[in-house]
Amino acid sequence: DNKTEVELEYVEALHDMSLLNPSVTTVSALGQPLTLTFTVRNNHYVGVVNPRLAYSLNGGEVVKKALSCTLAKDQEKELSIAIPAKSITEEGLVTIDLELLWRDEAEDITPADNKATLQSFITSMPPNRRMVVEEATGTWCGWCVRGIVGLREMRKEYGDRFIGIAVHSKDEMAEVNYSNYVVETLGVTGYPSCFVNRDGVQRNPNPLKLKELMDTAFPPYSDINVAVEGTYKDNGVDVTASVTPLVDIPSANYRVVFVIIEDGIHGVQFNYYYDGKSGEMGGFEKLPANVEMDFVDVARGAWPNPAGTGDSSVLLPSKLTGGQTEKVDYHISLRNTEVQNISKCHIIALVIDGKTGAISNAAENWLYPVGVGTVIRDNRQQSTIEYNLAGQPAVKGADSIIVKDGRKVIVK
Numbered sequence: 001d002n003k004t005e006v007e008l009e010y011v012e013a014l015h016d017m018s019l020l021n022p023s024v025t026t027v028s029a030l031g032q033p034l035t036l037t038f039t040v041r042n043n044h045y046v047g048v049v050n051p052r053l054a055y056s057l058n059g060g061e062v063v064k065k066a067l068s069c070t071l072a073k074d075q076e077k078e079l080s081i082a083i084p085a086k087s088i089t090e091e092g093l094v095t096i097d098l099e100l101l102w103r104d105e106a107e108d109i110t111p112a113d114n115k116a117t118l119q120s121f122i123t124s125m126p127p128n129r130r131m132v133v134e135e136a137t138g139t140w141c142g143w144c145v146r147g148i149v150g151l152r153e154m155r156k157e158y159g160d161r162f163i164g165i166a167v168h169s170k171d172e173m174a175e176v177n178y179s180n181y182v183v184e185t186l187g188v189t190g191y192p193s194c195f196v197n198r199d200g201v202q203r204n205p206n207p208l209k210l211k212e213l214m215d216t217a218f219p220p221y222s223d224i225n226v227a228v229e230g231t232y233k234d235n236g237v238d239v240t241a242s243v244t245p246l247v248d249i250p251s252a253n254y255r256v257v258f259v260i261i262e263d264g265i266h267g268v269q270f271n272y273y274y275d276g277k278s279g280e281m282g283g284f285e286k287l288p289a290n291v292e293m294d295f296v297d298v299a300r301g302a303w304p305n306p307a308g309t310g311d312s313s314v315l316l317p318s319k320l321t322g323g324q325t326e327k328v329d330y331h332i333s334l335r336n337t338e339v340q341n342i343s344k345c346h347i348i349a350l351v352i353d354g355k356t357g358a359i360s361n362a363a364e365n366w367l368y369p370v371g372v373g374t375v376i377r378d379n380r381q382q383s384t385i386e387y388n389l390a391g392q393p394a395v396k397g398a399d400s401i402i403v404k405d406g407r408k409v410i411v412k
Contacts, residue, residue, distance in 0.1 A: 016043040017051065018113040019100040020076065024083075027221040027246060030091060030124045033082040040069060040100065041076035043110075054099045055083060064101065091123045093247065121246050127225035131218055132163045132350065132362045134299075135194040135205050136182050139171040142272030142289075147192040147205035149282030151297055154210050162214075163348060163364050165261055166297040173265060175338075178299050181306035197359040198352070207282070223247055226363040228258075230347035237332040237367060241314075241349040242325050249320040253354035256316065256328055257308040260337070260367065263296040263344040300345065301337050303330065308352050316351075342367065 020039040028034050036055075042048040048071040056062045069077050088094055100114040108114055133154070135147040151164035169179040169191075182188060186195045187202060194205040196213065203209065223246045230239040241256050273281040274289040284291065304312035314328055339345060345367040351360045 014044060014109045015046060015102055015106050016109045017041060017048055017071075017100060017102070018043060018110070019053075019098065019116055021078075022098060022116045022118060024096055024118045024120050025221070026219070026223045027121045027123065027126045028085065029126050029221070030088070030122055031086060033084050034094075034096070034120055035080060036083055036096070036098075036118075037078065037080045038098075038116075039076050039078045040067065040071065042071040042073060045073045047072055048102075050103050052101045052103060052105075053081070054101055056097045057083070057085065057087060058095055059097070060087060066103075085122065088122050092121070094120050094122050096120065121223060123246060126221035127244075127246075127361070128161050129219050129222035130161055130163050130226075130362045130364075131158070131210075131214055132165070132197050132348075132359050133194050133205065133210065134165045134167055134182055134186070134198070135192060136169060136179075136188045137166050137192050138169050139173070139267055139269050141191040142270040144192040145269060145271050145273055145281055145284045145291075146207075147194065148269070148295075149284065150194070150205035150207040150210050153207035153282065154214070157211065158214060161220075163362055164297045165259060165299050165348070166295065167299045172267065173295065173298050175299055175301050178259075178302050178306050181302070185307065199358050222361040224254075224351060224361045226349055226351050226361045228347055228349035228363040228365050230365065230367045232334075232342050232345075232367055235334050237334065237347065239330050239332060239347055239349070241328050241330075241351075241363070243316060243320075243328070243351055244325040245320045245322055247322040249322075252316060252318055252320045254316040254320075254360065255308040255352050255354055256314040256330075257306065257350040257352060258303045258314075258330055258332065259348040259350065260300040260332070260339070261296075261346050261348065262298050262300050262339060262341070263294070263346075265295045265298050265340060266293075267295055268292050269295075300339055301332075303332050307357075308350070 018041045020041055022036065022038040025035045040051060050066055050068060052064045052066050054062050054064045065081060067079055069079065071077060083096065085094065096118045098116045098118070102108065133151065135151060137144040137147045147166065151166065154162045155164060167178050167182045168174045169183060186198065189202060192205050193202050196203060225244040227242040228239065230237050239258050269291045271284050271287055271289055271291045272278060273284040274287060276285040279285065304310065304314060308314065314330055316326055316328065320326065346364055347367045348362060348364045350362045353360045
């Protein structure tokens with residue numbers, strides 16, 4: 001009497017997971033793999049163990065790759081994989097079709113959110129995406145030697161891929177408008193600090209931290225190429241930025257900001273690394289508490305203003321065509337700007353995404369077109385080989401005269 005027979009019906013568990021926020025390398029070099037980043041989410045109580053991702057390039061062979069992850073109910077995980085692109089032998093847009101599959105390829109109850117289609121541009125000569133570091137610093141800040149070393153080491157190691165701008169505050173090199181923008185708008189909570197391509201994150205300008213970011217998380221290429229030229233005359237600069245997108249951008253929203261930086265400005269820097277008790281910092285641990293030195297990368301101003309907004313904004317067309325160069329001209333008056341030596345100034349063009357406020361790409365060039373007959377000193381250490389007038393490699397650590405950008409330059 002205490003026993004009851006119950007007939008049970010076996011019901012297969014319903015599978016449900018999603019492919020979220022997929023993104024792929026915007027631009028890649030021909031023959032190099034594409035980096036795909038995405039999130040896998042488990043929407044049901046059945047655990048997800050090592051799902052698979054199926055992908056194909058330009059409708060070609062479908063490749064299935066196992067993903068090493070285990071997800072419980074309502075759990076998600078961000079993943080990244082490299083997709084080989086050796087089958088792509090011609091430049092142009094590549095279409096990547098994606099589908100997230102269960103390990104046993106069981107049916108998913110919502111297959112639509114398991115699929116995505118992305119595009120990447122493949123080229124044999126992708127433009128560098130330059131890392132622009134705007135550093136908040138001051139001579140009164142003893143810890144700010146970290147930023148001095150950080151910008152110096154990054155420029156030395158990465159050359160053309162790196163642009164450093166030292167934005168001084170509350171000292172004799174401060175440019176008020178730029179300083180206020182970095183401190184108040186970008187948001188400085190301590191010194192030294194820096195912002196990389198205005199991505200909204202305040203960072204430590206320690207050289208090791210910047211190198212780690214460049215090597216592991218900073219996209220090497222951009223879908224926009226940028227070049228800049230500046231000519232100084234009569235206390236003014238006529239500057240031209242050339243912007244070339246690789247692909248069509250039908251709803252473009254970009255503006256340009258021009259920055260002047262200067263090298264060789266003599267001053268005294270407080271140094272909290274002076275006794276070595278705070279560790280090594282690019283040689284500053286061997287220098288006194290007050291270091292007499294020549295500063296480089298010093299921001300002298302940003303035009304039309306640091307944000308590039310307002311009635312005087314320098315805007316690119318709202319529709320950009322792939323391969324077509326757009327040139328924008330601008331005149332900078334230096335009458336109210338403190339510049340000690342125009343021959344040691346550089347002009348920088350920042351192309352800013354109006355939708356996000358981030359720097360999409362940038363370019364840097366000498367400001368003053370010095371003739372070959374004039375010799376100036378260039379203390380910037382280069383990552384590429386320089387050649388002297390005899391066609392021989394310039395010896396590091398010794399002064400050499402080379403021809404660079406149409407002039408003679410003394411390099412160390």
